[in-house]
Amino acid sequence: MRLNLPGGTVLAPMVLCAMILIALAGQPWAAAAGEDDVVKETVMMPTRDGTRLKTNIYRDPNLSGPLPVLLLKTAYGTDHGFDAQARRVAARGYIGVTQDSSGRFGSEGEYNVYWGEPPDGFDTVTWIKEQPWCDGQVGMWGGSYMGSVQWLTACTGAPLDALAPSASCSYFYHNVYNMGGVIILALVRAGFGANVYGPPPEAGQSPLWPQWYLTLPLMDFDDVVGYEAPMQMNMVKHNTPDGFWRETDARNFEAMDFPAQHIVGYYDFMCFGSVYAYQGMRSRSASAHSRNNQQLIIGPWDHGRARKVGDVDFGEAAIVDDLAENLDWYDRWFKGIGADKPYPRVRYFVMGENVWREATEWPPPESTLTPFYLHSGGEANTRGGDGRVERGAPSTEQRADQFDANPANPVPSAPAHGTKHVDGFGPYDQQAAQDREDVLVFQTEPLEEPLTFAGMLNAELYVSTNTPDADFVVKVVDVHPDGFAHPLANGILRASARESLSERKPLKPGEVYLLDVDLGHGAATVFPGHRLAIQVQGSHFPVWERNANTGEGPFGGKTLVSTQTVYHDPRRPSRILLPLVD
Numbered sequence: 001m002r003l004n005l006p007g008g009t010v011l012a013p014m015v016l017c018a019m020i021l022i023a024l025a026g027q028p029w030a031a032a033a034g035e036d037d038v039v040k041e042t043v044m045m046p047t048r049d050g051t052r053l054k055t056n057i058y059r060d061p062n063l064s065g066p067l068p069v070l071l072l073k074t075a076y077g078t079d080h081g082f083d084a085q086a087r088r089v090a091a092r093g094y095i096g097v098t099q100d101s102s103g104r105f106g107s108e109g110e111y112n113v114y115w116g117e118p119p120d121g122f123d124t125v126t127w128i129k130e131q132p133w134c135d136g137q138v139g140m141w142g143g144s145y146m147g148s149v150q151w152l153t154a155c156t157g158a159p160l161d162a163l164a165p166s167a168s169c170s171y172f173y174h175n176v177y178n179m180g181g182v183i184i185l186a187l188v189r190a191g192f193g194a195n196v197y198g199p200p201p202e203a204g205q206s207p208l209w210p211q212w213y214l215t216l217p218l219m220d221f222d223d224v225v226g227y228e229a230p231m232q233m234n235m236v237k238h239n240t241p242d243g244f245w246r247e248t249d250a251r252n253f254e255a256m257d258f259p260a261q262h263i264v265g266y267y268d269f270m271c272f273g274s275v276y277a278y279q280g281m282r283s284r285s286a287s288a289h290s291r292n293n294q295q296l297i298i299g300p301w302d303h304g305r306a307r308k309v310g311d312v313d314f315g316e317a318a319i320v321d322d323l324a325e326n327l328d329w330y331d332r333w334f335k336g337i338g339a340d341k342p343y344p345r346v347r348y349f350v351m352g353e354n355v356w357r358e359a360t361e362w363p364p365p366e367s368t369l370t371p372f373y374l375h376s377g378g379e380a381n382t383r384g385g386d387g388r389v390e391r392g393a394p395s396t397e398q399r400a401d402q403f404d405a406n407p408a409n410p411v412p413s414a415p416a417h418g419t420k421h422v423d424g425f426g427p428y429d430q431q432a433a434q435d436r437e438d439v440l441v442f443q444t445e446p447l448e449e450p451l452t453f454a455g456m457l458n459a460e461l462y463v464s465t466n467t468p469d470a471d472f473v474v475k476v477v478d479v480h481p482d483g484f485a486h487p488l489a490n491g492i493l494r495a496s497a498r499e500s501l502s503e504r505k506p507l508k509p510g511e512v513y514l515l516d517v518d519l520g521h522g523a524a525t526v527f528p529g530h531r532l533a534i535q536v537q538g539s540h541f542p543v544w545e546r547n548a549n550t551g552e553g554p555f556g557g558k559t560l561v562s563t564q565t566v567y568h569d570p571r572r573p574s575r576i577l578l579p580l581v582d
Contacts, residue, residue: 186542188236431485
């Protein structure tokens with residue numbers, strides 16, 4: 001639908017002024033005014049099956065002619081927090097379009113979470129391209145669900161000209177079963193909390209999530225919470241990447257041909273997916289233009305952009321405005337503003353120093369994977385034990401370390417916050433965890449020189465258990481002189497998924513296995529006087545689900561206490577690999 005400029009004698013001088021400025025600048029967006037001038041129109045956009053989607057169109061009335069369009073699609077309600085964003089977009093000289101997902105808020109049809117987004121996204125982009133107010137250029141913005149919807153739209157071949165996904169995932173299985181085939185339990189809560197299926201019967205009462213998180217089997221979650229969430233429980237049920245997830249797989253980067261800006265935090269549960277998409281577009285997308293124009297901005301955040309995350313304040317420099325970054329990005333590609341100047345392909349935040357650095361690639365080309373080996377006399381339990389981290393590999397026999405992982409008493413992900421089972425993803429002080437007998441702690445002597453890393457971290461552990469399954473959590477920790485234990489990176493692997501997420505294989509009691517544990521992405525400087533520590537434990541609850549250790553996954557209600565052994569000797573040198581930067 002065409003948006004007409006307002007007429008009348010009052011506005012005529014404004015329009016005339018705008019026309020003069022446009023003529024002088026040679027571009028229709030040069031006259032963009034303030035957000036208060038933006039006008040909004042709501043239409044019901046038809047999709048291929050006749051379903052109509054509530055679509056808001058924002059435009060600065062002082063601008064004439066067709067303009068580039070930026071689209072945001074959301075299941076959370078276009079009028080709930082996105083109106084202000086769309087006005088910022090329009091005030092910058094774009095047409096801002098926001099749209100409710102099928103079956104949500106003002107849109108018709110049935111809501112089908114990620115599964116329903118691809119065809120609707122394709123229809124919306126093609127519809128926008130046909131409108132007289134579109135100059136032929138269409139991009140998208142938004143984070144989290146709205147960032148992932150960008151990939152679900154792009155994978156259909158929708159004619160997008162650029163993308164700006166923040167905290168996104170191009171394959172929804174990797175969003176729910178984030179690392180090592182372990183479900184992100186906090187996201188189960190998010191699914192219920194989003195009221196996709198309606199509020200619980202006791203809507204006026206406080207949720208009992210610390211208690212509900214302890215539900216086993218996980219398939220009983222909806223019974224415990226008190227209302228049905230069939231799609232959410234289907235996600236829990238399909239704990240392997242089977243056909244259920246196929247329609248949420250948007251990783252056909254070879255068919256995509258556009259610049260994209262990727263923004264995500266090290267502690268974000270979508271970090272893996274965001275960096276994977278950046279690297280996929282960087283190496284596999286359809287043209288050199290696309291491959292050479294991917295930007296990654298990666299910082300010290302969880303799922304937001306605050307300066308304080310978990311128990312750590314990263315300072316004013318850590319605050320980033322995603323939309324401002326997006327608009328600068330689109331100005332380059334849709335308006336040519338700054339196109340004659342180079343831009344940093346990667347901007348990454350170095351924790352500890354709390355500064356930004358630039359690189360041409362991620363991991364930075366100057367980083368070198370460097371092994372750090374675990375050592376002990378077999379008594380590495382707690383920070384008072386004899387666990388050590390050294391550059392050199394074990395040269396003599398060393399007694400292995402053991403701990404008992406009890407699902408009834410999991411290691412808290414935010415141990416300093418007591419037994420409330422805080423489900424935050426950020427860096428929480430690990431001192432209380434390091435005092436537990438079921439946590440192995442290996443650490444260096446106080447450093448004499450600073451140690452800086454940036455990139456992907458991994459752990460290689462030689463392990464055995466006495467149960468059919470077990471989880472191994474590994475954390476890289478900066479231990480300050482006062483004892484504060486700042487986790488810099490962490491990862492988890494369900495041992496039954498050691499070879500394949502699709503085909504889980506139980507462990508044979510007593511048999512030694514080599515596990516490759518992905519610790520995600522990070523960048524930090526550990527200062528002189530600090531210690532670099534490695535924690536190994538059997539749980540990180542409630543961010544990740546507990547392993548019942550029986551091999552039954554989300555279907556089993558029984559639990560086993562698993563005795564988990566970590567080896568570090570010349571034949572089985574357990575280690576971590578840090579991407580050190582000089």
